[in-house]
Amino acid sequence: MYLFKGILVFFFFLTVVSADIFTFGAVLAAFCSAAYEKLFCRDSECCTDRWISTNFKGLKQTLNDKLYGQHLVADIIVNQLKGHITNQPQSALVFSFHGSTGTGKTYSTKLLVDNMYKKGMQSKYVHLISATKDYNNDSEIAYYKDKLKKFIEARVKECRRSLFIFEEKDKMPAGILDILRHYLDNYEKVGEVDYRQTTFIFISNTAENDIFTKTLEHWKNNLANPRESITFKEMEQIIKLSMFLTAAVKHNIVTILFFAGGLWHSDLIKHDLITAYVPFLPLERQHVRQCIKQGLIRKGFYKSIDEIKHGLVEEIASEFVYIPEDIQLFVVNGCKRVDQKIDLIMY
Structure with a gap:
């Protein structure tokens, strides 16, 4: 009887210790992960x-x-x-x-x-x-x-x-x-x-x-x-x-x-x-005008849209090709060549 009780106590002790070790390991892993993220990922992309x-x-x-x-x-x-x-x-x-x-x-x-x-x-x-x-x-x-x-x-x-x-x-x-x-x-x-x-x-x-x-x-x-x-x-x-x-x-x-x-x-x-x-x-001509204005600012020719004259925008916009031919509504290739058209007029 005493031997049987001793065996039960021993196994209970092992279970408690194992659980504690498992819990400690989980906590340690979480701590290490958090520390790694805080230290390494502060300056390096994660x-x-x-x-x-x-x-x-x-x-x-x-x-x-x-x-x-x-x-x-x-x-x-x-x-x-x-x-x-x-x-x-x-x-x-x-x-x-x-x-x-x-x-x-x-x-x-x-x-x-x-x-x-x-x-x-x-x-x-x-x-x-x-x-x-x-x-x-x-x-x-x-x-x-x-x-x-x-x-x-x-x-x-x-x-x-x-x-x-x-x-x-x-x-x-x-x-x-x-x-x-x-x-x-x-x-x-x-x-x-x-x-x-x-x-x-x-x-x-x-x-x-x-x-x-x-x-x-x-x-x-x-x-x-x-x-x-x-x-x-x-x-x-x-x-x-x-x-x-x-x-x-x-x-x-x-x-x-x-x-x-x-x-x-x-x-x-x-x-x-x-x-x-x-x-x-x-895109229509009105949208190309917007692209031109932003391009002029991005390239450093002006600091704000208010400074840009309408005539300059129209001059640059006229360098694009528009379709259909009879109504000239849409711009071919959209705003893709805005920078090149700006350079053509501004330099």
Whole structure:
């Protein structure tokens, strides 16, 4: 009997000691982690709130103030971003930016990144992938898929809040982006890594002609209503239709051609993994004037907009090409060459 009681006491003692050791180890680990973050992450970038955070109000204000002629963009980006960050996300956040050159797709991406990441585009957690530079050979698709898969897995393993920017996505060989499906879908983990806090931005000119046509039609048919009355819903439908298919009539036969630039036949479309299709409308002369004024200040010619004479702005604006030819409404390539046009007149 005494032996049995002794054994029970011994095992009770071991349980208490083991629990204490476990608790002490957990406390020690938490302390070391906090100390590491406080000391090392104070000056060196880490995947923490100190280096990655979002000022939603500030981002919306910045987009509205600095992105001209794009009344839909700020609300779409900020609302989706806020919903993704403030709630427990079920999947990665995926933006697909569409529109012609110079309308603000890359610029708005930079504004978004600068707001989220303390080091902006220089952050080691922000990754720019260029289709024409990194994935430009149609015969290397298998190699590209493996390369992209390993790259994304390594970067997200390092930081779940990584951001990937795919530039000129429409020029990427068909099928490469299919490997992203499992990272963007509603999986808690893929290979022991959680991708639900990751953000992906696809930038392309896909649907630019359809966006242009719709905006022009709106101007012709609704002269009493500003372009700001164009809704996200109608533009989203146009982009999706352009992404999915186009009808071509050849020899009196309607042929359905599936296409979407780099997303051609992509699992991302078939499984509806794009969070938001963001339309960038063609810019008008009034928007180019705004870009010119900001460019003159940025380049140091003036200190404030009030100092800039209207005649100078019009002289620079006249150097751009406008379409359609009969009404000269939209500027070709938007604000992309503003700096060059300013230099042409100012020097």
